[in-house]
Amino acid sequence: MQFTVETTPAYAEVNGSGRLNMVAAPLLREVVAAVVAEGNHHVVVNMEGTEFMDSSGLGALIGCLKIARQAGGDLRIANVQPQVKMVLELTSMHRVLNPYESVDAAFPHA
Amino acid sequence: MPEVLARSTRQGLATGATVDALHEDFETLWRKADFVPDMDRMAFSTAVIEAASNVVQHAVPASDTPLQLGVEITIWSRRLEARISEIGAAPSSPGLSNPSEIDDESESGRGLNLIHALVSTVTFERHGEDNVWVLCRDSSEA
Structure with a gap:
């Protein structure tokens, strides 16, 4: 899985392309931890x-x-x-990780 | 006996690389079994990969011999079946997590419950030196 990061004044966008499985999961953690450590506290993971x-x-x-x-x-x-979406709903985690329709919609007033 | 319409087998070290290869196997399999509805493909392949990942992450070798992961997938007209083998594993009996023990901040513990939600039946058996998961999804349209 490949990750790229783009930062805007309002948020950091992490793009993940491929399969977010047991191989890629630790990489995502590393990427987001680094993004937050750099001072980007609002993060959107673009899962397109x-x-x-x-x-x-x-x-x-x-x-x-x-x-x-x-x-x-x-x-x-x-x-x-x-x-x-199926995995989020079957685990009821869509309540916690509510999917937004677009990156811009995720932090509209940030 | 219904006819077997497609089959896929893989065996390799119980590692993430073998799980990644399993994704590729499914892509090939669905090209051969293109009659299987999208929802059945998505649910079944997710359950199988979840179980294979569970083997890599949690199965314990019975000896110094590295653990192997075996996956055999069979597609019938109305039934999708996977046999996922922990080859050379110590006996074990994975149990479902109690949903009350998994809060919204838990980062693990959802895999087995997810498997059960995705397929019609789940069995876990001991065969010789191996533990074998058998996952079946009944498909009304396949």
């Missing part, structure tokens, strides 16, 4: 290119959410694909 997520990937997102919140910010997800 994330074709698959398992419980390891979900666990990584939850870990990243905690990292952002501990820094006084937040982490939101956008552009989720059907398989990711």
Whole structure:
């Protein structure tokens, strides 16, 4: 899985392309931890290119959410694909990681 | 006996690389079994990869021999079946997590519950020196 980061004045956007599984999960944690450590406390994970997520990937997102919140910010997800949506709903984690329709919609007033 | 319409097998070291290869196997398999509805493909492949990942992360070798992961997938007209083998593993019996023990901040513990939500039946059996998961999803349209 490939990750890229773009920063704006309002938030940092982390793009994940590929499969967010047990192999990629630790990488996502590292990427988001580094983004937050650089002072970007509002993070959007753009999942448009994330074709698959398992419980390891979900666990990584939850870990990243905690990292952002501990820094006084937040982490939101956008552009989720059907398989990711299915996993979020079956685990009821869509209540915590509510998918936004677009990156801009994730932090509209940030 | 219904006809087997597609089959895929893989065996390799119980590592993330073998799980990654399993994703590729599914892409090939669904090209052969293109009659399987999208929802069934998505749910079944997620469950199988979740179980394979569980083997890599939690299965314990019975000896110094590295653990192997075996996956055999069989597609019938109305049934999708996967046998996921922990080859050379010590006996174990993975149990479901109690939902009350998993709070919103838990970063693990959801995998087995997710598998059960995605397929029709889950069994876990001991066969010789191996533990074997059998996952079946009934598909009304496949």
